[in-house]
Amino acid sequence: MSRIRIKNGTLVTMNADREIKTADILVDGNRIRQIAPDIQTPADEVIDATGLVVIPGLIQSHIHLTQVLFRGLADDLELLDWLKKRIWPLEAAHSFESNRLSARLGIAELIAGGTTAVIDMGTVHHTEAVCEAVRDTGFRAAVGKCMMDYGSGVPDGLMEETDASVRESTRLMEKWHGACNGRLKYAFAPRFVVSCTEELLKRVKEISQSNHTLVHTHASENRDEIAVVEKDRGMRNVKYLQKLGLTGENLVLAHCIWLDEEEKQILAQTRTKIAHCPGSNLKLASGIAPIPELLECGARISLGADGAPCNNNMSMFTEMRHAALIQKVRLFSPTALPARQVFEMATLGGAEALGETEHLGSLEVGKKADIVLIDLNKPHNAPGIQRDPISRLVYSANATDVRTTIIDGKIVMKDRQLMTIDLDETLTAADRACGRLIQSDDIRPLFS
Numbered sequence: 001m002s003r004i005r006i007k008n009g010t011l012v013t014m015n016a017d018r019e020i021k022t023a024d025i026l027v028d029g030n031r032i033r034q035i036a037p038d039i040q041t042p043a044d045e046v047i048d049a050t051g052l053v054v055i056p057g058l059i060q061s062h063i064h065l066t067q068v069l070f071r072g073l074a075d076d077l078e079l080l081d082w083l084k085k086r087i088w089p090l091e092a093a094h095s096f097e098s099n100r101l102s103a104r105l106g107i108a109e110l111i112a113g114g115t116t117a118v119i120d121m122g123t124v125h126h127t128e129a130v131c132e133a134v135r136d137t138g139f140r141a142a143v144g145k146c147m148m149d150y151g152s153g154v155p156d157g158l159m160e161e162t163d164a165s166v167r168e169s170t171r172l173m174e175k176w177h178g179a180c181n182g183r184l185k186y187a188f189a190p191r192f193v194v195s196c197t198e199e200l201l202k203r204v205k206e207i208s209q210s211n212h213t214l215v216h217t218h219a220s221e222n223r224d225e226i227a228v229v230e231k232d233r234g235m236r237n238v239k240y241l242q243k244l245g246l247t248g249e250n251l252v253l254a255h256c257i258w259l260d261e262e263e264k265q266i267l268a269q270t271r272t273k274i275a276h277c278p279g280s281n282l283k284l285a286s287g288i289a290p291i292p293e294l295l296e297c298g299a300r301i302s303l304g305a306d307g308a309p310c311n312n313n314m315s316m317f318t319e320m321r322h323a324a325l326i327q328k329v330r331l332f333s334p335t336a337l338p339a340r341q342v343f344e345m346a347t348l349g350g351a352e353a354l355g356e357t358e359h360l361g362s363l364e365v366g367k368k369a370d371i372v373l374i375d376l377n378k379p380h381n382a383p384g385i386q387r388d389p390i391s392r393l394v395y396s397a398n399a400t401d402v403r404t405t406i407i408d409g410k411i412v413m414k415d416r417q418l419m420t421i422d423l424d425e426t427l428t429a430a431d432r433a434c435g436r437l438i439q440s441d442d443i444r445p446l447f448s
Contacts, residue, residue, distance in 0.1 A: 009049030057116025057370030059350025062304030092157030113399030144189030
């Protein structure tokens with residue numbers, strides 16, 4: 001196991017005291033072994049972080065790596081049209097290789113922007129390609145095969161038989177959950193109530209609870225979606241999920257914009273995790289989630305960029321800024337959702353969503369070495385003298401300010417150079433794969 005010493009950085013620790021201090025970090029293997037001034041322990045690599053801000057790796061709790069190839073192909077549409085007219089047909093057209101390229105391209109973007117872990121929802125087929133991309137790039141993720149056995153407007157290539165969906169999801173869980181020294185976990189991923197039978201959701205509950213895995217789905221993103229669920233199941237999303245026994249600490253719900261008061265209390269009391277996706281919600285005009293009110297209830301909130309076709313980037317810095325600003329306008333209060341609260345959602349909140357609070361989310365001795373070095377000495381962040389680094393991280397920094405990214409004790413980007421991904425080859429291959437997709441017989445008519 002190798003050692004890395006990061007010296008003389010400004011550490012935003014996110015520990016219990018929320019300390020910000022100048023110190024060194026010693027990484028031994030995949031763990032942080034020491035945090036102190038002027039560490040002298042020999043190391044295989046020494047990184048001079050003088051003038052840099054060192055933070056815990058950013059964690060996004062709702063991502064679709066399978067959709068990265070579709071960036072720019074589904075703009076300016078309402079959610080259900082966005083799905084039925086663009087995203088579902090495109091997902092159905094994926095091959096194993098195009099899905100792997102999509103995931104690899106997305107991981108390159110995420111690593112370059114300081115995101116070290118995600119909770120990812122794949123598509124119905126070829127999810128193993130996403131798992132392989134995570135494995136090969138040194139990334140950290142909880143990945144799940146999308147499950148769809150019901151609904152209107154679903155292409156034949158995505159519609160599953162219930163037994164087949166459960167069987168393939170279970171196979172993937174048995175193969176990949178806990179793989180890569182724990183970097184890769186499995187998360188069952190029924191798409192949303194609109195596309196899942198009650199039988200499927202009940203079986204997901206039983207299997208996930210008996211195997212202690214996450215369940216990752218969408219809920220209450222759009223008013224039309226809620227109307228469909230109420231008509232079909234006789235109650236609103238969150239109440240229906242509670243009736244099935246799905247709410248709880250292992251459930252991650254993306255969006256949760258349109259909630260009534262009872263649903264807010266259900267989510268808080270059951271400790272269900274909410275993945276807030278402000279950029280996606282703005283672009284699809286889905287609405288603005290009532291995050292301050294949910295936090296006041298005691299809800300667990302984290303952040304995610306969602307998919308590249310509905311954002312259209314996956315920068316956590318953009319999501320942090322959006323998360324803070326939209327609440328100030330919604331509530332007509334400049335004090336709503338301050339920077340420190342947002343940064344907690346991007347680090348500790350993400351770790352809680354992953355079920356990894358003991359290992360991730362802060363710079364502390366014993367935790368896994370997911371660490372990001374950021375250069376805030378740029379015109380758009382200046383002046384920096386005696387300024388709060390968290391304020392600059394949330395309100396002015398951007399993804400290109402990330403200098404170095406470390407995941408599980410390995411340097412995956414150094415001085416803006418990706419170490420585990422050939423970026424030029426990936427960009428070229430992704431362009432070719434996207435071209436093949438949109439010229440296929442099933443997809444070409446969508447753009448004619």
